[in-house]
Amino acid sequence: MTNTTTRGKVLWTVVTILVLIYALFPVISILATSFKAPSDLTSGKFLPTSGKATTSNYEQILVGDAQGLFLSALRNSIGISLIATFIAVVLATLCAYAIARLDFPGKKLVLTTALAVSIFPVISIVTPLFNLWRTIGLYDTWLGLIIPYLSLTLPISIWTLAAFFRQIPWELEQAAQVDGATTWQAFRKAIVPLAAPGVFTTAIIAFFIAWNDFVYGISLTSTEAARPVPAALAFFTGASQFEAPTGAISAAAIIVTIPIVLLVLLFQRQIVSGLTSGAVKG
Amino acid sequence: MTSAIPAKTTTASSSDPGPRLDAGNGKTNGRTRRAPQQYSDRVRAERRLGWMLAGPAFVIMLLVTLYPILQAIYESLFRFRLTAPDEREFIGLGNYGVILSDPVWWSDLGTTVLITVITVAVELVLGFALALVMHKALKSVRGLLRTAILVPYGIITVVSAFAWFYAFDISSGYVNNWFGWLPGIDENLNWFAQGPTALFVIMASEIWKTTPFISLLLLAGLAQVPDELSEAAKVDGATWWEQMRKVIIPNMKAAIMVAVLFRALDAFRIFDNVFIMTNGAYNTEVLSLLAYRQSISRLEIGLGSAVSVLLFLCVLLICFVAIKLFKVDLAGTQGEK
Numbered sequence: 308m309t310n311t312t313t314r315g316k317v318l319w320t321v322v323t324i325l326v327l328i329y330a331l332f333p334v335i336s337i338l339a340t341s342f343k344a345p346s347d348l349t350s351g352k353f354l355p356t357s358g359k360a361t362t363s364n365y366e367q368i369l370v371g372d373a374q375g376l377f378l379s380a381l382r383n384s385i386g387i388s389l390i391a392t393f394i395a396v397v398l399a400t401l402c403a404y405a406i407a408r409l410d411f412p413g414k415k416l417v418l419t420t421a422l423a424v425s426i427f428p429v430i431s432i433v434t435p436l437f438n439l440w441r442t443i444g445l446y447d448t449w450l451g452l453i454i455p456y457l458s459l460t461l462p463i464s465i466w467t468l469a470a471f472f473r474q475i476p477w478e479l480e481q482a483a484q485v486d487g488a489t490t491w492q493a494f495r496k497a498i499v500p501l502a503a504p505g506v507f508t509t510a511i512i513a514f515f516i517a518w519n520d521f522v523y524g525i526s527l528t529s530t531e532a533a534r535p536v537p538a539a540l541a542f543f544t545g546a547s548q549f550e551a552p553t554g555a556i557s558a559a560a561i562i563v564t565i566p567i568v569l570l571v572l573l574f575q576r577q578i579v580s581g582l583t584s585g586a587v588k589g
Numbered sequence: 590m591t592s593a594i595p596a597k598t599t600t601a602s603s604s605d606p607g608p609r610l611d612a613g614n615g616k617t618n619g620r621t622r623r624a625p626q627q628y629s630d631r632v633r634a635e636r637r638l639g640w641m642l643a644g645p646a647f648v649i650m651l652l653v654t655l656y657p658i659l660q661a662i663y664e665s666l667f668r669f670r671l672t673a674p675d676e677r678e679f680i681g682l683g684n685y686g687v688i689l690s691d692p693v694w695w696s697d698l699g700t701t702v703l704i705t706v707i708t709v710a711v712e713l714v715l716g717f718a719l720a721l722v723m724h725k726a727l728k729s730v731r732g733l734l735r736t737a738i739l740v741p742y743g744i745i746t747v748v749s750a751f752a753w754f755y756a757f758d759i760s761s762g763y764v765n766n767w768f769g770w771l772p773g774i775d776e777n778l779n780w781f782a783q784g785p786t787a788l789f790v791i792m793a794s795e796i797w798k799t800t801p802f803i804s805l806l807l808l809a810g811l812a813q814v815p816d817e818l819s820e821a822a823k824v825d826g827a828t829w830w831e832q833m834r835k836v837i838i839p840n841m842k843a844a845i846m847v848a849v850l851f852r853a854l855d856a857f858r859i860f861d862n863v864f865i866m867t868n869g870a871y872n873t874e875v876l877s878l879l880a881y882r883q884s885i886s887r888l889e890i891g892l893g894s895a896v897s898v899l900l901f902l903c904v905l906l907i908c909f910v911a912i913k914l915f916k917v918d919l920a921g922t923q924g925e926k
Binding site: 352433435454571 | 808
């Protein structure tokens with residue numbers, strides 16, 4: 308009720324602006340840096356000095372001399388994250404279906420294992436894998452990252468999907484069968500459309516997590532063959548060894564942030580429901 | 590939930606498995622013997638299908654975590670340096686002795702605990718405030734607020750680390766310029782050349798990036814508090830603070846506990862921000878970085894594995910304390926239908 312008064316409106320505008328600044332400021336900050344010319348980087352100003360704003364940082368990483376480094380990292384990140392997401396979502400869908408729909412001993416064991424895996428310190432997995440991967444030739448390969456990424460993407464996928472699938476009214480399937488559909492038809496027509504949004508949301512969340520990985524990325528790769536973007540950013544070097552790669556890193560950071568922000572803008576409702584239903588209540 | 594006959598019988602019989610079914614069979618006469626037999630076939634088929642579907646995910650989870658940790662435990666018992674593989678030697682718990690008697694371990698543990706406690710405390714307050722804002726916001730801005738709050742969640746931690754690093758960096762930063770009027774801040778302040786200020790930026794970046802997660806969990810918790818309760822409190826003349834303390838917060842205790850535990854475990858494993866900003870210099874090293882430095886930079890596989898195992902034990906300890914002390918019922922609030 309107080310919301311509709313003028314004072315309430317002013318208050319809410321202020322609060323909204325504060326939240327927007329909080330959430331977006333660091334992003335805008337690195338965006339501003341990415342347009343600074345090398346000579347302008349030390350100006351101590353937030354924005355590029357007027358007239359000096361330049362896209363040369365973007366040119367350097369997209370078509371210039373840092374191109375090889377950045378584009379291969381981008382390709383690795385996209386490929387590895389997509390494959391890890393795909394495998395995790397397929398396996399998690401089967402698993403979550405079984406948990407929500409079937410009765411078998413060990414259900415709780417599967418969920419507890421998923422929980423335990425998700426709290427596992429990544430670094431504790433990396434050390435032995437580092438040694439093992441070197442021995443069996445998986446070090447610095449796509450597969451060498453896809454496998455450990457499953458430890459990040461599988462547990463959250465199982466939890467999120469199990470929560471989604473529990474809310475599906477499975478009786479619909481029976482109803483469709485009573486109406487003359489075959490088992491498969493009933494499943495496809497009645498259940499798949501209800502389950503699809505959950506599967507899709509889970510895929511987005513799993514992709515976020517794989518895309519965000521840093522520890523595996525820097526520990527299990529050494530060259531452009533498999534090094535993903537976050538790791539590549541950390542090992543970026545400037546155009547010359549006397550120049551800090553600040554501009555190039557900022558530009559690269561912006562490029563890898565754009566797809567994420569687009570995903571967030573497009574699917575914010577689904578992401579929120581997916582995150583919270585998986586984590587708080589089934 | 591119940592999908593007609595099969596599901597119903599299975600829920601009944603899953604609590605009393607095989608042997609009792611047979612005992613029952615013996616007492617019943619021949620005429621009714623077939624029915625339970627048939628059901629138990631179905632039960633068996635359903636169990637088999639359940640494990641066929643859930644099995645692959647379960648096995649992979651074990652392979653990607655249980656196997657490496659067992660390997661780490663094994664390797665931690667050797668003096669083993671990758672550059673000198675011939676000198677590999679079994680030394681039992683020797684590596685643990687070396688680590689636990691080294692002040693570096695204790696100083697890194699202290700830094701990690703400090704970061705965990707401060708970030709989780711700040712995030713809980715900030716996240717709760719953001720959750721309240723989202724919960725009470727006018728319909729027209731609710732979507733906008735949610736989207737904005739989700740942005741940090743989506744940003745790569747490394748990108749967030751660079752954004753904060755460049756803002757505070759002595760050469761490329763603008764923070765010194767902007768906040769020069771504050772005591773202690775001037776253009777020559779090098780935030781990353783001393784522990785406390787470096788930790789401040791590291792924690793700020795961590796807080797910015799992960800508060801959205803905690804606030805979404807708390808928002809879900811808020812949504813579960815029945816409206817009638819706060820209405821009733823309001824009618825009874827309770828102030829806003831009293832409503833919070835007596836009605837809202839007690840009713841969302843489970844959500845708060847889960848959020849705090851998850852964030853604490855996550856913060857305890859902090860790595861990316863520290864690696865980017867200081868790489869552990871000036872007493873900002875955390876345990877994950879110590880493990881990384883031992884095994885991947887120095888190739889001391891034995892020592893590195895021992896640090897990894899100790900870190901894992903710390904995480905287990907946090908979980909154990911949380912579950913025992915605060916009665917966080919992880920499996921209960923989520924696992925059962």
